[in-house]
Amino acid sequence: MSEVRAKATLAQEAAAAMNKLTTEQKNTALSAMADALTAREEEIIAANADDLQRGRDNGTSTSLLDRLALNSERIAGIAEGLRQIVELPDPVGELLESFQRPNGMKVEKRRVPLGVIGMIYEARPNVTVDAAGLCLKTGNCVVLRGGSAALSSNRKIIEILKDAMKSTSLPVDAIQLIEDSDRASVNEMLKLNGLLDVVIPRGGAALIRNVVENATVPVIETGAGICHVFVDDTADMAMAADIAFNAKVQRPSVCNSIETLLVHRDIAESQLSALVKPMLEANVELRGCERAKSILGDIRSATDEDFSTEYNDYIINVKVVDGLDEALSHIRRYGTKHSECIVTETGGHAGRFLQEVDAAAVYHNVSTRFTDGFEFGFGAEIGISTQKLHARGPMGLPALTSTKYRITGNGQIRG
Amino acid sequence: MSEVRAKATLAQEAAAAMNKLTTEQKNTALSAMADALTAREEEIIAANADDLQRGRDNGTSTSLLDRLALNSERIAGIAEGLRQIVELPDPVGELLESFQRPNGMKVEKRRVPLGVIGMIYEARPNVTVDAAGLCLKTGNCVVLRGGSAALSSNRKIIEILKDAMKSTSLPVDAIQLIEDSDRASVNEMLKLNGLLDVVIPRGGAALIRNVVENATVPVIETGAGICHVFVDDTADMAMAADIAFNAKVQRPSVCNSIETLLVHRDIAESQLSALVKPMLEANVELRGCERAKSILGDIRSATDEDFSTEYNDYIINVKVVDGLDEALSHIRRYGTKHSECIVTETGGHAGRFLQEVDAAAVYHNVSTRFTDGFEFGFGAEIGISTQKLHARGPMGLPALTSTKYRITGNGQIRG
Numbered sequence: 001m002s003e004v005r006a007k008a009t010l011a012q013e014a015a016a017a018m019n020k021l022t023t024e025q026k027n028t029a030l031s032a033m034a035d036a037l038t039a040r041e042e043e044i045i046a047a048n049a050d051d052l053q054r055g056r057d058n059g060t061s062t063s064l065l066d067r068l069a070l071n072s073e074r075i076a077g078i079a080e081g082l083r084q085i086v087e088l089p090d091p092v093g094e095l096l097e098s099f100q101r102p103n104g105m106k107v108e109k110r111r112v113p114l115g116v117i118g119m120i121y122e123a124r125p126n127v128t129v130d131a132a133g134l135c136l137k138t139g140n141c142v143v144l145r146g147g148s149a150a151l152s153s154n155r156k157i158i159e160i161l162k163d164a165m166k167s168t169s170l171p172v173d174a175i176q177l178i179e180d181s182d183r184a185s186v187n188e189m190l191k192l193n194g195l196l197d198v199v200i201p202r203g204g205a206a207l208i209r210n211v212v213e214n215a216t217v218p219v220i221e222t223g224a225g226i227c228h229v230f231v232d233d234t235a236d237m238a239m240a241a242d243i244a245f246n247a248k249v250q251r252p253s254v255c256n257s258i259e260t261l262l263v264h265r266d267i268a269e270s271q272l273s274a275l276v277k278p279m280l281e282a283n284v285e286l287r288g289c290e291r292a293k294s295i296l297g298d299i300r301s302a303t304d305e306d307f308s309t310e311y312n313d314y315i316i317n318v319k320v321v322d323g324l325d326e327a328l329s330h331i332r333r334y335g336t337k338h339s340e341c342i343v344t345e346t347g348g349h350a351g352r353f354l355q356e357v358d359a360a361a362v363y364h365n366v367s368t369r370f371t372d373g374f375e376f377g378f379g380a381e382i383g384i385s386t387q388k389l390h391a392r393g394p395m396g397l398p399a400l401t402s403t404k405y406r407i408t409g410n411g412q413i414r415g
Numbered sequence: 416m417s418e419v420r421a422k423a424t425l426a427q428e429a430a431a432a433m434n435k436l437t438t439e440q441k442n443t444a445l446s447a448m449a450d451a452l453t454a455r456e457e458e459i460i461a462a463n464a465d466d467l468q469r470g471r472d473n474g475t476s477t478s479l480l481d482r483l484a485l486n487s488e489r490i491a492g493i494a495e496g497l498r499q500i501v502e503l504p505d506p507v508g509e510l511l512e513s514f515q516r517p518n519g520m521k522v523e524k525r526r527v528p529l530g531v532i533g534m535i536y537e538a539r540p541n542v543t544v545d546a547a548g549l550c551l552k553t554g555n556c557v558v559l560r561g562g563s564a565a566l567s568s569n570r571k572i573i574e575i576l577k578d579a580m581k582s583t584s585l586p587v588d589a590i591q592l593i594e595d596s597d598r599a600s601v602n603e604m605l606k607l608n609g610l611l612d613v614v615i616p617r618g619g620a621a622l623i624r625n626v627v628e629n630a631t632v633p634v635i636e637t638g639a640g641i642c643h644v645f646v647d648d649t650a651d652m653a654m655a656a657d658i659a660f661n662a663k664v665q666r667p668s669v670c671n672s673i674e675t676l677l678v679h680r681d682i683a684e685s686q687l688s689a690l691v692k693p694m695l696e697a698n699v700e701l702r703g704c705e706r707a708k709s710i711l712g713d714i715r716s717a718t719d720e721d722f723s724t725e726y727n728d729y730i731i732n733v734k735v736v737d738g739l740d741e742a743l744s745h746i747r748r749y750g751t752k753h754s755e756c757i758v759t760e761t762g763g764h765a766g767r768f769l770q771e772v773d774a775a776a777v778y779h780n781v782s783t784r785f786t787d788g789f790e791f792g793f794g795a796e797i798g799i800s801t802q803k804l805h806a807r808g809p810m811g812l813p814a815l816t817s818t819k820y821r822i823t824g825n826g827q828i829r830g
Contacts, residue, residue: 016747016771099792105781107791114803115773193627197803212608213631218804221633239826246828332431354821356431358530366520366824375829376522376820377514388529388612388817389633390805402803405791406769409781411654413661414790 004143004188007176008195011116011141014173018139019113021169023090026137029168034082036164037129037157041075047156048125055149068123068150078129081380085133088379091398092139105409111401113139115197118189120211122203123147128154131202132161132175134382138400141174143196145189147203148181155179190215197402202383205310220390220399222383224310225255225338227368230327230353232344233264237271239365240343245278246367247341253312255384256339256361256371260307260317262327268295268320276318284314291320307334324349328356335359338386339368360386360393419558419603422591423610426531426556429588433554434528436584438505441552444583449497451579452544452572456490462571463540470564483538483565493544496795500548503794506813507554520824526816528554530612533604535626537618538562543569546617547576547590549797553815556589558611560604562618563596570594605630612817617798620725635805635814637798639725640670640753642783645742645768647759648679652686654780655758660693661782662756668727670799671754671776671786675722675732677742683710683735691733699729706735722749739764743771750774753801754783775801775808 001009037044048070055065070078097109117140119131128146135142146154158177165172178185190199193216200220201211208223229247231240247258263272272295276286286292287302302317307330321327324342331340341363342353350364361371371394373381378396385391391399416424452459463485470480485493512524532555534546543561550557561569573592580587593600605614608631615635616626623638644662646655662673678687687710691701701707702717717732722745736742739757746755756778757768765779776786786809788796793811800806806814 015773019771019773101785101790101792105785112773216628218634218636218802220804236826242826242828250829350823354823356434358430358434358527359819361820361822364821364823366822366827367829369829370520370822370827371820375516377516387633389635392818393820403807404774405776405786405808406779407776407781407785408765408769408779411651411657411780412785413657413782414665414784 002188003180004178004185005192005195007178008116008118008143008189008192010173011143011176012195014141014171015113015115017171018136018141018174021139023092025169026090026139027086029165029170030082030086030133030137032168033133033161033164034079036160037075037079037082040160041072043160044070044075044153044156045072047152050152051150060149064123064149068125068153070125070153074126078126081126081130082133085137085380088137088397090137091401096403103409103412105407105412108406109403110406111398112404114400114402116141116143116195117400118143118145118192118196118199118217120145120186120189120199120201120203120207121147122207123149125150125153125157127202128157129161130380131382134380134397134400136170136174138397140400141176143176143178143189145178145186151179151181186210187214190217193217200383220383220385220395221387223338223386224336225257225386226260226308226310226334226336227256227258227339227341228260228262228331228335229258229341229343229368230262230321230324230331231264231267231275232324232342232346232349233266234345235267235343236345237267237274241275241278243341243343243365243367244275245282247369248279248284248316249282249314250369252314255310256368257312258316258341258368259309259311260319260334262319262321262330263292265291265320265322268292272296272318272320279316282314284316287315287317289319292318295320310336324352328353331357336386338384339363339371341366341368360384417603418595419593419600420607420610422593423531423533423558423604423607425588426558426591427610429556429586430528430530432586433551433556433589436554438507440584441505441554442501444580444585445497445501445548445552447583448548448576448579449494451575452490452494452497455575456487458575459485459490459568459571460487462567465567466565475564479538479564483540483568485540485568489541493541496541496545497548500552500795503552503812505552506816511818518824518827520822520827523821524818525821526813527819529815529817531556531558531610532815533558533560533607533611533614533632535560535601535604535614535616535618535622536562537622538564540565540568540572542617543572544576545795546797549795549812549815551585551589553812555815556591558591558593558604560593560601566594566596601625602629605632608632615798635798635800635810636802638753638801639751640672640801641675641723641725641749641751642671642673642754642756643675643677643746643750644673644756644758644783645677645736645746646679646682646690647739647757647761647764648681649760650682650758651760652682652689656690656693658756658758658780658782659690660697662784663694663699663731664697664729665784667729670725671783672727673731673756673783674724674726675734675749677734677736677745678707680706680735680737683707687711687733687735694731697729699731702730702732704734707733710735725751739767743768746772751801753799754778754786756781756783775799
């Protein structure tokens with residue numbers, strides 16, 4: 001049996017025991033795991049040094065090495081993340097519906113764990129702990145397949161987490177780490193119907209596309225964000241400039257930052273230069289439509305491909321539109337249904353935008369950067385879903401649960 | 416452009432208009448569609464006669480021909496189904512969460528249509544109307560791909576529905592029928608990410624397997640049911656016999672009927688013959704484990720394959736188990752997580768069964784046959800989900816919706 005199948009089978013066998021745990025048992029274990037990470041930080045740092053050395057030998061970029069690197073402070077932060085998960089309410093067992101039918105049978109719908117969750121992600125070892133913590137808190141088992149660049153770190157982290165679990169009520173088989181770094185191990189996970197209940201990819205566009213295109217196991221897609229801010233003719237222009245700047249510049253590398261600024265033609269001539277001035281000062285590259293170029297001068301033309309690109313960088317497209325309808329149709333064509341914003345003082349336009357834009361999160365006079373589990377008050381998040389089934393937008397703990405109908409009676413049969 | 420892509424594109428373009436409709440506009444249209452079906456029943460019956468003739472020419476079985484056949488009474492029933500959908504509450508717009516964050520921004524989570532739903536199903540033309548009605552009521556567009564055996568009937572039904580829509584607020588492009596009977600048209604639908612938001616298969620195991628294995632569009636699986644009744648040692652034996660008989664015999668062809676009866680060893684010797692007597696009288700074939708055979712005499716052995724088969728027929732496996740634990744492990748191994756029942760007077764056993772069995776619906780002293788949207792009081796159902804994501808068990812109208820976060824503020828930016 002392959003490593004993937006063997007470990008997924010162990011996880012599936014542990015699922016029944018996980019399903020029986022109380023919230024207190026799970027929290028006790030998560031706290032012990034957090035303590036173990038800090039107590040054994042030197043072992044983690046040593047294992048991480050192996051990954052970093054291998055990365056340098058392979059010519060890995062400085063920014064990737066930085067995301068891979070662990071030190072005492074980062075390990076403390078990771079452990080603190082686990083303790084925050086302890087503080088979150090446990091969704092498992094929550095009563096969602098309860099009713100009695102005319103024949104006397106009582107029906108309850110309660111939240112239950114999903115079962116076994118497959119996580120496929122890239123090189124950041126903090127995801128290993130985050131994902132394990134969120135899955136265990138919700139009574140799930142988890143099969144982790146992280147990037148091979150972090151394998152030594154992940155192996156040590158999982159060893160420490162499992163050691164800590166041994167003295168708790170949690171079955172140690174509830175966490176599995178796939179060590180096979182061949183891409184075939186990912187593709188095998190994607191077909192493990194019956195052993196994995198869901199696969200969640202976290203990473204770049206290529207990783208997510210591979211999962212969506214090849215998985216037969218149900219997927220929660222945490223996808224790309226081509227997001228927009230539309231500045232309407234009645235916008236408070238200082239607010240609009242602040243929101244556009246924040247949505248582009250505060251952290252360009254994340255999915256809820258914007259790639260395109262749409263501006264109403266009636267205020268473009270008078271306001272566009274002021275709107276983009278803070279971005280220019282922050283060395284953001286502008287690319288414009290013809291009308292924007294005629295106002296802003298010597299900037300590169302924004303092509304169809306530009307409007308379709310998630311830059312994750314200090315680049316923004318600027319497009320002048322005839323009004324709300326053109327803004328809506330541009331977003332419909334190029335948006336990825338993630339986060340979209342209108343800045344306007346016209347209530348009717350805000351209402352239409354919030355109603356008609358098809359996205360996980362639609363904003364009126366608020367930066368798109370708030371599409372985030374912490375910012376919504378959900379605590380830690382497993383990702384931001386860009387699909388429409390099961391969960392949409394920032395996913396808190398309930399997104400890691402399913403439901404079950406429990407029906408009780410005294411001999412009801414169907415006539 | 417292929418027929419499938421062209422029609423899915425039309426549906427996607429109609430989605431924005433569908434999303435703006437009021438409940439009253441949708442209900443008015445559905446009522447008009449119901450009226451049109453009865454008013455033009457003769458045209459439907461004539462088109463259906465073509466399908467029936469073709470079926471007879473191709474040697475289609477009598478039972479399949481019966482499922483395909485439409486007459487005045489059946490058309491009235493189909494139209495009545497549409498009118499029942501009118502009566503159901505509209506989930507679109509429902510406020511699911513509402514909170515204000517410390518920075519003052521207000522967050523609302525509301526139900527929204529999924530967008531465009533692809534339905535892939537077999538030869539029953541009533542599904543065409545059901546699916547169209549449920550999808551339109553929830554503000555969705557639908558691309559229908561029914562079995563080729565019903566193509567003439569489906570074509571006429573869709574013509575009538577679209578004619579009726581012309582005098583209403585609904586965009587006629589919201590319903591699309593794929594007429595290409597080549598299987599390649601199904602497989603093309605399964606890959607239409609960006610045009611279809613979800614695919615729902617309804618039909619036999621082979622149809623569902625093809626969809627699950629090949630779809631890159633998210634799928635709601637409405638799958639097989641290998642369901643069990645476990646008769647515990649403290650069961651009320653008259654109740655147990657009634658429930659087992661009902662769960663097997665009342666309608667063996669459906670997914671929530673049972674395939675295996677599990678009986679506690681301590682009451683097997685004294686009660687098993689009485690438990691199965693009503694089934695024998697209804698000409699149900701018994702297949703047994705060794706212990707069951709030693710009590711029941713000359714019946715066929717139940718093999719591993721038998722325990723893994725959804726008979727959908729007058730056949731049942733009988734297995735004597737050592738108690739609750741063996742019943743649970745048998746269900747874990749052979750069940751399809753659909754509907755499972757324990758008959759017992761021991762509260763602790765009922766509690767464990769309801770907690771530990773991983774299925775969409777778990778029953779204590781109630782027949783499994785109630786896993787059904789109508790029986791749960793949801794009204795018409797689009798199917799019974801056997802997956803754990805999005806919807807599980809009977810799917811009423813809310814299963815055909817997604818959610819959207821709407822955030823309003825006065826210039827909030829992220830620090």
